[in-house]
Amino acid sequence: MTDFDFIIVGGGSAGCVLARRLSDDPKLKVCLIEAGAKARNPAIHLPFGLAVIGLFNNLQWGYETAPQQHLSKRHLFWPRGKVLGGSSAVNAMVYARGMRADYDNWAQLGAEGWDYDSILPYFRKAEANQRGGDHIHGADGPLSVSDLPNPNPLSQAFVDAGAQAQIPITDDFNRGEDCEAVGIYQVTTRNGLRASAARAYLSPDVRQRPNLTILTQTSVRRLEISDRRAWGVHTTNNADEQQTLRASREVLLSAGAINSPHLLMLSGIGPAEHLRSHGIDVVKDAPFIGQRLADHLDVITQFTSRGGARGGLGFQWNLPPRGLRWAAQWLTRRGGTLASNLAEAGGFVKSDPQLDRPDIQFHFLPARMANHGRELVWGYGYTLHACNLYPRSEGEIRLTSADPKAPPMMDPRYLSDPDGRDMHVMMAALDWSRRILAAPAFDPIRGRELQPGPGVQTEDEIRAWIMETAETIYHPVGTVAMGAAEDPRASLTPDLRVKGIAALRVVDASVMPRLIGGNTNAPTIMIAEKAAEMILAAARTGTEASTP
Ligand SMILES: Cc1cc2nc3c(=O)[nH]c(=O)nc-3n(C[C@H](O)[C@H](O)[C@H](O)COP(=O)(O)OP(=O)(O)OC[C@H]3O[C@@H](n4cnc5c(N)ncnc54)[C@H](O)[C@@H]3O)c2cc1C
Structure with a gap:
């Protein structure tokens, strides 16, 4: 199968959440592409x-x-996981969410809908706390x-x-x-045992879903974009075989805070002069892609x-x-x-x-x-x-x-x-x-x-x-930051859409407008939980993912 509704680039903390939540809807065909291998070690x-x-x-x-x-x-x-589960498969497993003021600050900076009270339900949705749930902790989520x-x-x-x-x-x-x-x-x-995002969200029954394709040892080399609309990705696998996969609804970039801005720039979305200096055709001049690290x-x-x-x-x-x-x-x-x-x-x-x-x-x-x-x-x-x-x-x-x-x-x-x-x-x-x-x-x-x-x-x-x-201590963020539509330093709108390109969102640690006061795995999973809900809502109403 080479045609999907959604293509997710990167099977790390965020990508595994998206793959699970989007494929919960059996009508949607989802493809998760991960450069690393399955987590056998x-x-x-x-x-x-x-x-x-x-x-x-x-x-x-x-x-x-x-x-x-x-x-x-x-x-x-700078270690970064290259395996199904991404950095959540190699990290130190500390569960820390950050503080209320961190997220309230995101909202003040223009990330509307990301204040603490708005994001708390997604931390809870993700979590299965051994101590049980309350108004802060979740008890029934995939992440132990x-x-x-x-x-x-x-x-x-x-x-x-x-x-x-x-x-x-x-x-x-x-x-x-x-x-x-x-x-x-x-x-x-x-x-x-470690609860990586892959182990938490891609349990054997999820991996066997007929509407979910998981490609490992497959690297996305370029996003396919025509008329300022993302329609697919170009991949190579370990045998150097090339393939173009199509996404009829959206391409979702979850390659992490280094590789997501890298892929955007390779695909012509980034600071125009910089792209031209490497001979890359500019699809969209986006001066802050890769910045704010x-x-x-x-x-x-x-x-x-x-x-x-x-x-x-x-x-x-x-x-x-x-x-x-x-x-x-x-x-x-x-x-x-x-x-x-x-x-x-x-x-x-x-x-x-x-x-x-x-x-x-x-x-x-x-x-x-x-x-x-x-x-x-x-x-x-x-x-x-x-x-x-x-x-x-x-x-x-x-x-x-x-x-x-x-x-x-x-x-x-x-x-x-x-x-x-x-x-x-x-x-x-x-x-x-x-x-x-x-x-x-x-x-x-x-x-x-x-x-x-x-x-x-x-x-x-x-x-x-x-x-x-x-x-x-391994927490790079901010390289494709979200913020207000009119904020020139924000590369994404608060619904994580790449400004100026239809059908393309970034969902991973790179979207954080500021570092949070804690470790970044649980916040990245929270981001993906909220993103999945926004993406499914748009799919249900048929809203095209495009921004100014
Ligand atoms: C050593 C280490 C220790 C850490 N300790 C903690 C901790 O104790 N607690 C905590 O909360 N956080 C910790 N972190 C941070 C946390 O794990 C990360 O912030 C989080 O996992 C980031 O998630 P992500 O989805 O943004 O990226 P990642 O989880 O890194 O996922 C990106 C995925 O995309 C894949 N990918 C990249 N490019 C491509 C491509 N072109 N084609 C296909 N696939 C691609 C990668 O292989 C990777 O699997 C640690 C991180 C590291 C590295």
């Missing part, structure tokens, strides 16, 4: 597989940023949200230490209101720990017998260490008490990890990540070539804001991290501070260390 499914998932190059796109001027000219590694069956004692020490540093404790960061607190995160797992940047504090039962997780001589015990615990009760997402605990604090909401988020790991899990670290320890939730620096995605196989240029321009506010928040994040890790709860456990290390104390030393070591 066990490291995806076992939550603890996160410790080694970075070693599998075939599960991600292998992206690196342009050299970062304010990070000692380093190229930062669970309590960690056996948090590591070091994670509990982090929570206790946070309380000793005068931070309140919570068991639910997702009430929408002020979440200035520490606690153990809820995670997107079910029965001790924002990401959460992290400082990472790491300690060795003293061994013993409270020694956390790590590669050590006793790993084989411990591993056998972990396997037995997982097999008998789907619990124990193999059910751990590693980033077990965390929280939110303010860099300045005057702020209306927290602007720093923690992720605590009862283990030592290095280089995004791409290097195995010998020995026990613990790691605290702390990121700036609302950076002012804005970057961009640009073409490097008109060849679709060439990766785009990704330049988040971290710490480039002219007044230095972002660096100030990073320094405050380190200050908070050290304060918590110095609290008495860690006294029986604490070994040596490896990062930043005792030699990093003065403002200048801290600044230099941040420039040498800060890393992404």
Whole structure:
């Protein structure tokens, strides 16, 4: 079959939701196209597989940023999932929605209908919270949200230490209101297995629907557009076979915050001069496609720990017998260490008490990890990540070539804001991290501070260390932002239609007009839930998806 009602490009967090919700209507023929393979690797499914998932190059796109001027000219590694489930198949499974004010701010910026009260029903619709539902949480959705069956004692020490540093404790960061607190995160797992968007939304019965075609290991190279209307996509598969697939209703771009703007530009929708400089015919001059890139940047504090039962997780001589015990615990009760997402605990604090909401988020790991899990670290320890939730620096995605196989240029321009506010928040994040890790709860456990290390104390030393070591916490957004129809910085209208092109929407993390105060998987799934409802409503009434 090559003719469909809807073609969805990208089977990640958003794409899997769309495939499921649109194919709920048996009259609609839906095609989901994913560049990666089916999720067969066990490291995806076992939550603890996160410790080694970075070693599998075939599960991600292998992206690196342009050299970062304010990070000692380093190229930062930017993992993105390339597998059915997308980044939700390789992420750290932390379930965090962000705060009420984040979404109210989207609406104030022109994203009408995306204020907190309007989007809350879609978070609930998506969610199956193990604790049951209420007016904030959902109980019956496809996305399982669970309590960690056996948090590591070091994670509990982090929570206790946070309380000793005068931070309140919570068991639910997702009430929408002020979440200035520490606690153990809820995670997107079910029965001790990762609940990626693919596993949550594309259950075997959904995959077998006659009106849903799922093509894996198939890359979309270009969107087909005539007379400013999207009518299909051009694909190649692993055998280099090319195909054109037609969508009679809409093409839905869910390729993520890097690849969605990349594909739009390759298809002639983007900043006109830039497209022409690569020999691409301009279909629509859209200056902000690929712009407004924002990401959460992290400082990472790491300690060795003293061994013993409270020694956390790590590669050590006793790993084989411990591993056998972990396997037995997982097999008998789907619990124990193999059910751990590693980033077990965390929280939110303010860099300045005057702020209306927290602007720093923690992720605590009862283990030592290095280089995004791409290097195995010998020995026990613990790691605290702390990121700036609302950076002012804005970057961009640009073409490097008109060849679709060439990766785009990704330049988040971290710490480039002219007044230095972002660096100030990073320094405050380190200050908070050290304060918590110095609290008495860690006294029986604490070994040596490896990062930043005792030699990093003065403002200048801290600044230099941040420039040498800060890393992404994997939340790029904003590159095809939605906003008011008359806002020139908005590439999409609030119903996620590409301005000036009929029958084309973008539905993924790139549509966020601003970063939210938390992790981005649940918000992306929420976006896709709301989008699916809008798309189905338009299909029912026969409304053509076109915008000014
Ligand atoms: C390592 C890591 C850890 C993270 N940890 C967390 C966490 O703990 N909690 C959390 O909430 N968020 C986390 N995130 C972020 C979160 O997972 C992402 O924000 C979210 O998954 C983005 O969803 P998306 O649909 O926009 O893109 P993706 O899920 O990345 O999906 C895009 C899909 O499109 C496919 N694709 C791209 N181009 C093409 C093409 N040309 N043709 C066909 N297919 C294509 C890709 O292969 C991919 O499957 C993490 C992300 C990473 C990478």
